[in-house]
Amino acid sequence: MIALKDVLSSEFVERVHAFFSKSGPLSKARNFEFRPQQQEMAAAVAKALEEERHLVIEAGTGVGKSLAYLAPAILFALEHHKKAIVSTHTINLQEQLLYKDIPILKKVLPVEFEAALMKGRQNYLCPRRLERALQSAKELFTGPEAGELQRLAEWASTTRDGSLSDLSVEPDPKVWTQVCSEAHICTQKTCGQNPRCFYQQARKRLLAADVIVLNHTLLFILLGSPDAQEERESGFLFPNDFIIFDEAHTVEQVASKQIGIGVSQYGLRSTIQRLYNARTRKGLFTVMRDAAGVRLAAESIDDLEKFFDAVESKSDFRKGREFRVRDVDLVPDTITGRLVALQARIAEVVKRADDEILKAELQEFGRRIRDARDGIAIFLEQSAPQHVYWVERTGKTAQFLSLNAAPIDLAPVLRRMIFRDNATCVMTSATLAVGRADLAYLRERIGATEAEPLQLGSPFDFQKQMKMFVVKKMPDPRDATYQKELERWIAHFVEKTGGCAFVLFTSYRDMQQVAGEMQKFFVEKKMNLLVQGGGAPRSKLLEQFKSEPRSVLFGTDSFWGGVDVPGEALSNVIITRLPFAVPDTPLIEAKLELVQERGGDAFTEYSLPEAILKLRQGVGRLIRTKSDHGIIVILDNRIVTKPYGRAFMQALPKCPIEIV
Incomplete structure (x- = not known):
């Protein structure tokens, strides 16, 4: 563990420490509150950057961790001609950094600096590709698509940043993919001098920026393979950068999706149809008047459909959208030869x-096509070692399939990519610990065993601000009376706070069922029931929840974390069940098997710590500021009846508890 006396070791660290003191420059900011935990975190980040060490910090809610890492990161970047890359999981946090925290620091830091948001290049329109698409419109687009192209051309002449977020109506993906920026087409050489090339202009801003904000998904796409990262002399994306991961508890989950293999039936089909689409008779082979290519692309589409039909007939989706493939050669390889010819x-x-x-x-x-061919071959041969393989239904109506493979144990992969020598990475979140101050569980899972751990508490007074109710009388979920009792207790506790409640579920089906049964109750009590998954996006549901009085929001997975509702609008968080992950996805199943193969106990070494982290996330929604008050309700009696319940209780903030 790092003790503060050890931290204050250099002029730079002392300067950062002073910046966060009661009378330091930050004290001039509006609503400033001196927080010793924030000061300690900032000094620890400064020391890690200066010594080029990796650091993992848990900083409780209310510490003000974004300012605590931004200030030292900006100062260090400027003084050493480096770039600070800040990666987040949610858009909410990106917006907070760019529109709230960074503007505060622009006012109070004694230096000038530039910050930029990094988006994936496919978010930007490329004027050269647009021009080319307009010239070849007859050979490439159907009538409605040509109309859409025209709309984009008009928008292109007036848009400020040329990115998707500036379009009021989302474009047709078939048209957008032919006019957006692409790696080998929209390059520095071809488009760099064009002042209307939005991606190249954004790239110039990124090259000039001292701080770059992006999301974990984009970061892992850009990081590339572990081999590519190991070959770098310094930095991650730029030769002179360092990374700060906020919301670091999500890194393993995001990295699992990006590192590995994914071949999408829809994506491959779209690629071939861009060469030639037999239905519309449009495509690049038509532009080139290449009859052999036209014939080959049309035959490839037929073979592709037959191949994926064979995959579907061998897959069993009764358990959900994913089917694990345990043996090589799930189906005969009838497609890679065709792709080689194409x-x-x-x-x-x-x-x-x-x-x-x-x-x-x-x-x-x-x-x-080459990448897809390689991916299909690896999938059928299962030639990537220590990977889990599965087929997944994709698309809005699950009408397509994708072939996937991911490393089961990410620790050695991330150790090579992120926690390597000649690079610096800081990871932080409000929830990283599962009972140990050295954050050992998370550090081992993500390959950060060599990184320095630091755990800082929250400045909030949970004894006064929060009360917890545990309903011991709840029946077993398999009991016939369970759902009625669940509804009764939800009703009891939402009345207690006049709505203003999140009700968090672990199963989408259970949530829908309970919502349907309780509709009448909420109407009678004049409460506004909002249910996730009814078509409205998460941000819209949150806006309604904050603005409409007596609201109750039923949510699953994404509402357990990354959601910020300070004030009276949220005074009650009801946890319907302890959030144990069901081993129904191939990746979780394979992780549990790996623990057992190594002689460990899958429940205590994986399922329990993961559930503790998730519960801490859910409970963390309630108290967001020093003036917040409210109740936590746990409608799962295992927290007081099972031996492992103690591990959950010890990980939660200390507050008064009433068992009913």
Whole structure:
């Protein structure tokens, strides 16, 4: 553990420490409150940056951790000509950093600095590709698509930043993919000098910025493979950068989705149809008047559909949208040979193309087809070691499939990518510990065993601000009376606070069932019931919850974390069940098996700590400021009847508890 006396070791660390003191520069900011935990965290971040060490910090709610890492990161970046990359899980936090915290620091830091939001390049329109699409519209687009293209062309002449977020109506993806920025098409060389190339302009801002904010998903896409990261002499995305992960408790989950293999039926089909679509008779092979390519692309689509039909017939989706594949050669490989031929045809056609953009477009599709071919081969042969393989239903109506493989144990992978020598990474979140101050559980899971741990408490007075109710009388969930009792206790406790409640579920089906049964109760009590999954996006539900009095929000997974509702609007968080992950996804199942193979106990070494972290997240929704008050209700008696219940209780903030 780091003790504060050890932290104050250099002029830079002392300067940062002073910045957060009772009379330091930050005290001039509006609503400033001196918080010793914030000061300690900032000094620890400064020391880690200066010594080029990795650091993992749990900082309780209310510490003000974003300012505690931003201030030292900005000062260090400027003084050492480096870039601070700040990665978050949610858009909410990105917006807080860019529109609240960074503007505060622009006023009070003694230096000038630039901050920029990094978006994936496919968010930006490329004017060269737009121009090319307009020229070849007849060969590439159907009537309605050409109309959409025209709308985008008009928007392109007036938009400020040329990104999707500036469009009032989401564009047709088929059209957007042909005009957005692409890695090998919209390059520094081809578009760098064009003042209307929105991606290249954004890239210039990123190169000039001292602080870059992005999300974990984009970061892991850009980091590339562990091999690519290991080969770097310094930095992660730029030669001179360091990373700060906020909401670091989500890193393992996000990295699992990005590191590994994913071949999408829809994506591969779209790629081939961009070469030639038999239904519309449009595509790049039509532009090039290549009859052999047209024929090959049409046949490839038929073979692709047959291949995925075979995959579907061998997959059992009764348990959900994912089916685990345990053996090699799930189906015969009837497709990679066809993809090789298609790739070779593209290479031939490229030789004849004298137009540079057209050439680049064709080469890009050649690369995508090659990547898909490699992915299918690895999936069928199961040639990636220590990976779990599964087929997943995708699309709005689950009409497509994807083939997936991911490393079961991410620790060695992330150790090579993130926690390596000649690079610095700071990870922070309000919930990283599951009972030990050295944060050992999380550090072992993400390969951060060499990183320095630091646990800081919350400045809130939970004894006065929060009360917890545990309903011991709840029947077992398998009992016939369970749902009626669940409804009765939810009704009892939401009346206690006049609504203003989150009711958090672990199962979407249970939530829908209870919501349906309780509709009448909420109408009678003049409470406003909001249910996740009814079509409204999460941000819209939150706005309604905050603005409409006597609201009760039923939510599942995404409402347990990353949601901030300070004040009286949220005075009650009801946890319907302890959030144990059901081992129904191939990845979780494989992780549990791995623990057992290594001679461990899957429940105590994985299921229990994961559930404790999730419960801490859910409980953390309640008290967001020093003036908040409210109740936590736990409608799962296992927290007081089972031996492991003590581990949950010890991990929660200390507050008065009433068992009913």
